[in-house]
Amino acid sequence: MAFVRSDLCRIGGSGNGGSTWQYTTTEATSAVVADTNYFANAAAELSAGDILLVIGTTGSTPTGRISYVESNDGTTVVCAAGTVITA
Numbered sequence: 001m002a003f004v005r006s007d008l009c010r011i012g013g014s015g016n017g018g019s020t021w022q023y024t025t026t027e028a029t030s031a032v033v034a035d036t037n038y039f040a041n042a043a044a045e046l047s048a049g050d051i052l053l054v055i056g057t058t059g060s061t062p063t064g065r066i067s068y069v070e071s072n073d074g075t076t077v078v079c080a081a082g083t084v085i086t087a
Helices: 029-034
Strands: 008-013 019-024 051-058 061-072 077-079 083-085
Touching: 029 051, 029 061
Parallel strands: 019 051
Antiparallel strands: 008 019, 051 061, 061 077, 061 083
8 A cells, every 4th residue: 555645643742852743553563664665755844853643553453563664855754664653
């Protein structure tokens, strides 16, 4: 599945702290953050160090992962594998 810009929402950030984003998808969160350039269409908005909260599904089970933007050269966006959020 492809990145859907309307599913990415900036939820905070100011000053030198960078931004925090939430992305909601029907995909597995591991696939989203592992795919270099998944967020390429948001390269103009995302910065290295920005935090990503990725909410997805595996089958019918909601999943969560916290990650960050490792690098962004304006074209290629690379995210860290991140950590699974569990109950």
